[in-house]
Amino acid sequence: MFDKTKVDYSLYLVTDSTMLPPGTTLESQVYAALQNGVTLVQLREKDTDTKIFIQHAVKVQKLCREFKVPLIINDRVDVALAIDADGVHVGQGDMPISMVRKLVGPDKIVGWSVGYEHEVQELAAMGPQGVDYVGLGMVFPTNTKKNPKKSPMGPRGVSKLLDTLQTSNATWCRTVAIGGLHPDNIPRVLSQMCSNDGKRSVDGIAVVSDIMASSEAGKATKRLRNLIDSKNYQYVDFVVNNPESHSPALEKEYIQVTTLNSPLIHHITNKVHYNFGANVALALGSSPIMSEIESEFVELSQVPHATLLLNTGSVAPLESLTSAMRAYNSAGRPIVFDPVGFSATSVRLQLNSHLLAYGQFACIKGNAGEILSLADLNTGKMRGVDSGDNGSNLSLLVEATKIVAFRYRCVAVCTGKIDVVADGTCEGKFKLSSGSPLIPSQIPAYKVECGDIPVMGRITASGCSLGTTIACLVGGLSKDQSLLSAVLTAVRLYKSAGYLASSRCEGSGSFQVRLIDALDQMFQGEDPQYWKATLSSA
Ligand SMILES: Nc1ncnc2c1ncn2[C@@H]1O[C@H](COP(=O)(O)OP(=O)(O)O)[C@@H](O)[C@H]1O
Ligand SMILES: Cc1ncsc1CCOP(=O)(O)O
Numbered sequence: 001m002f003d004k005t006k007v008d009y010s011l012y013l014v015t016d017s018t019m020l021p022p023g024t025t026l027e028s029q030v031y032a033a034l035q036n037g038v039t040l041v042q043l044r045e046k047d048t049d050t051k052i053f054i055q056h057a058v059k060v061q062k063l064c065r066e067f068k069v070p071l072i073i074n075d076r077v078d079v080a081l082a083i084d085a086d087g088v089h090v091g092q093g094d095m096p097i098s099m100v101r102k103l104v105g106p107d108k109i110v111g112w113s114v115g116y117e118h119e120v121q122e123l124a125a126m127g128p129q130g131v132d133y134v135g136l137g138m139v140f141p142t143n144t145k146k147n148p149k150k151s152p153m154g155p156r157g158v159s160k161l162l163d164t165l166q167t168s169n170a171t172w173c174r175t176v177a178i179g180g181l182h183p184d185n186i187p188r189v190l191s192q193m194c195s196n197d198g199k200r201s202v203d204g205i206a207v208v209s210d211i212m213a214s215s216e217a218g219k220a221t222k223r224l225r226n227l228i229d230s231k232n233y234q235y236v237d238f239v240v241n242n243p244e245s246h247s248p249a250l251e252k253e254y255i256q257v258t259t260l261n262s263p264l265i266h267h268i269t270n271k272v273h274y275n276f277g278a279n280v281a282l283a284l285g286s287s288p289i290m291s292e293i294e295s296e297f298v299e300l301s302q303v304p305h306a307t308l309l310l311n312t313g314s315v316a317p318l319e320s321l322t323s324a325m326r327a328y329n330s331a332g333r334p335i336v337f338d339p340v341g342f343s344a345t346s347v348r349l350q351l352n353s354h355l356l357a358y359g360q361f362a363c364i365k366g367n368a369g370e371i372l373s374l375a376d377l378n379t380g381k382m383r384g385v386d387s388g389d390n391g392s393n394l395s396l397l398v399e400a401t402k403i404v405a406f407r408y409r410c411v412a413v414c415t416g417k418i419d420v421v422a423d424g425t426c427e428g429k430f431k432l433s434s435g436s437p438l439i440p441s442q443i444p445a446y447k448v449e450c451g452d453i454p455v456m457g458r459i460t461a462s463g464c465s466l467g468t469t470i471a472c473l474v475g476g477l478s479k480d481q482s483l484l485s486a487v488l489t490a491v492r493l494y495k496s497a498g499y500l501a502s503s504r505c506e507g508s509g510s511f512q513v514r515l516i517d518a519l520d521q522m523f524q525g526e527d528p529q530y531w532k533a534t535l536s537s538a
C-alpha cells in the first residue's frame with residue numbers, strides 16, 4: 001500500500017496501446033519507462049474489452065511493484081478494485097468522485113481531470129477526502145483525446161487553475177499538467193506554470209505519445225527525466241541572468257558588441273512600422289529583413305545573431321507567426337514580442353494569447369494599455385492600438401509589468417512617459433511543486449525617464465521602433481552578456497534619442513526623421529551627454 005501523501009508525480013506515464021510502434025508491447029513500453037525514471041503509471045486503455053484490460057492491468061501492476069511505482073487505473077473503478085490497484089483516475093464525465101471514494105476507500109489515490117476553475121472549486125469543496133490529485137489540461141491539443149471538448153489552455157491556463165487551488169485552499173491536492181507535452185515545450189511550460197502568489201507550481205507532467213509511440217521508450221523517458229530534473233530553462237544562447245550591475249560603461253560595451261555582430265533583425269510587423277523599423281535597425285548597426293515568407297523562417301533563424309521581432313499590429317496569418325516563433329525558439333535565438341492592441345478586439349486577444357501559449361519570448365513590450373491587459377489589470381478594453389489614458393499610476397504599471405515578466409519568464413517593458421522594465425526570467429530556473437524562485441513583487445524592476453516628451457507618443461510606430469531597438473541590442477549579445485542589460489540599454493538609448501529629437505524637430509512630422517538621426521548619432525558617437533534618460537529602481 002502506498003502512502004498517498006508521498007507519491008512522486010514528477011513524470012507520470014499514461015498508457016495508450018493504440019500507438020505502439022511495431023515490435024513493442026504495452027508492457028515492454030511501460031517497463032522501459034519504469035527503468036528510466038517514470039514515477040507514476042496510469043493504465044488508460046479506452047475501448048478495450050474488460051478481460052483484456054484486466055490481463056494488461058495484472059502484468060503492468062507486477063512491473064510497477066518491481067519498481068515501487070504506484071499504478072493508477074483510468075476510468076474503470078471495477079478493474080482497479082479487482083486487481084487492488086493503488087488508485088483510479090476519472091474524468092468529468094465518469095463516475096462522481098464521491099462514489100469513487102466510497103468504493104475505493106480512503107487510502108487509494110483518486111485523480112480527477114480538471115480544465116475549468118469551477119471544477120477546482122468543486123474539488124476544494126469536497127475536502128481532502130475527495131480528490132488527491134488533478135490532471136490539469138489539456139495544455140495543448142493532443143491526438144490521444146478524441147474531439148477535445150476544451151480549447152487548449154497553454155501554461156497560462158494551467159497557472160489560472162493553480163491560482164484557484166491556492167485561493168480555495170486545496171493545499172492537499174497535487175497537480176500534473178497533461179496534453180501535448182513534449183521535450184520541445186516541457187521546460188518552457190514547467191517554467192511558466194505557477195500560481196500568481198509564486199507558491200505553487202505543478203507537481204509533475206503527464207506524457208503519453210512521447211513514450212508510448214517511441215521505438216526507444218527508455219531513451220525517450222530518460223530525456224524527459226533529464227529535462228524535468230534540470231530545473232533550468234535556458235531559452236536563448238546567452239545568459240538570462242543578470243550578474244552585472246548596469247552602468248554607462250556597460251551600455252557602451254553592449255553598443256560596441258551590437259556594432260561588431262550586426263545582428264539580423266527579422267521583422268514580422270505591421271505595415272506602418274515597416275520602413276521606419278528598417279531604418280532604425282540600420283541606424284543601430286544592425287541588418288533588417290522584413291519577411292513573412294514562411295519557407296525561409298528556419299534558414300533566417302539560423303543566421304548568426306538572428307533575432308525575431310514579432311509585432312502583431314496588422315496581424316499576419318497566425319500560422320505564419322507561429323512557425324516563425326517555433327523556428328527562433330528551436331534555434332535558441334531571441335524573440336521580441338509586441339502584441340499591438342492586445343485586447344482591442346477579440347481577434348487580437350485570441351491571436352496574441354495563442355502566441356503566448358505556444359512560444360517563449362525574450363522580451364515582451366507594450367504600451368500601458370497592452371501591458372495592463374496582459375496582466376489582467378486593464379479595467380476597460382483597449383481602444384485601437386494606442387495606449388489609451390495611461391494616466392494609470394506608476395505603481396499599477398510597475399505591478400503589471402512585473403506580472404507579465406513573471407508569467408512569461410521574460411523581460412517585460414511597459415512604455416509611456418516613464419518606461420518600466422522588469423526581469424521575470426528568474427535566471428531560467430524553475431521548481432516543481434513549490435512555485436517560483438521569485439514571486440511577482442520580488443521581480444527586479446527599473447524606471448527609465450526623461451521628463452514628458454509628448455511628441456514621442458504622437459507618432460505612429462514609435463513603440464514598434466522601440467521593439468526594433470530592443471531587438472538590435474538583444475540580437476547583438478554575446479554568450480556571457482545579459483538579456484536584462486541589453487533591454488535596459490535599448491530603452492535608455494531610445495528614450496534619450498526621443499528627447500534629443502524632440503529638441504530639434506518642428507513637429508511630429510519631422511520628429512520621426514530627427515529620431516533616426518539621433519539614434520544614428522548616439523549609436524555611432526561618443527557623446528555621453530546625449531544619454532539624458534535616467535535609470536532607477538522602480
Ligand atoms: N509622454 C511621453 N514622454 C516621454 N516618452 C514617451 C511619452 N509617450 C511615449 N513615450 C515613448 O515613446 C515610445 C512609444 O511609447 P507608447 O506611445 O507608450 O507606445 P505605443 O507607440 O506602442 O503606443 C516609447 O519609447 C515611450 O518611452
Ligand atoms: C496604427 C497601427 N495600426 C496597426 S499597427 C499600428 C502602428 C502601431 O505602432 P505603435 O505601437 O508604435 O504606436
Ligand SMILES: [Mg+2]
Pocket residue numbers: 338340366367385463464
Ligand atoms: Mg505599440
